[in-house]
Amino acid sequence: MRRSPIMMMALCFAGCDGSDKDGPLVDSAPIEVEGFCTDYTAEADSVSLEEGNEGATSGQVQGRLIQGVVADPSDPRFVSFVDYIMDNLDVGGQPTVGRTDADGYFTETLGAGNWHIKTSGHQGSYYCxxxxxFTVISGRITRLCVDMNCQ
Structure with missing residues (x-):
């Protein structure tokens, strides 16, 4: 029996409900946790661990950039769409690269071990x-509040 392209598309869409029952630790979109990384003085360059999927072989990193130059620590002029590089300090290899979202959040799934995040560049008249x-533990969520160190 020959199926038309329209029929094939309909079958494909019918079989894809958008659920990911065996997927990552949590949704891969950046997670905005109320009160997380909102106080520059108390939270800049802080790292915390949360429960995740105990059976996972990787860990998830959820982070946000923060700055202390202007009153709003998450001012989009400093934290929006900033490129970052994450290097595994234990085994090296290809770095993980990414970009923050409009609110300065990012999410990556990484192998267990010791990691380093780095970003730099000019944000307006400031250099940041x-x-x-930080350390990634399999099956756990590592939360980072990364100080942009703008001057």
Missing amino acids: AADLD
Whole structure:
């Protein structure tokens, strides 16, 4: 029996409900946790661990950039769409690269071990450079509040 292209598309859409029952630790979109990384003085360059999927072989990193130059620590002029590089300090290899969203959040799934995140560049008339070491544990969520160190 020959199926038309329209029929094939209909079958494809019918079989894809958008659920990911065996997928990542949590949704891969950046998670905005109320009160997380909102106080520059108390949280800049902080790292915390949360429960995740205990059976996972990787860990998830959820982070946000923060700055202390202007009153709003998450001012989009400093934290929006910033490129970052994450290097595995234990085994090296190809770095993980990404870009924050409009609110300065990012999410990555990484192998267990010691990692380093780095970003730098000019944000308006300020030069900002972030460097932070952190540990990823399999099946856990590592939350980072990364200080942009703008001057």
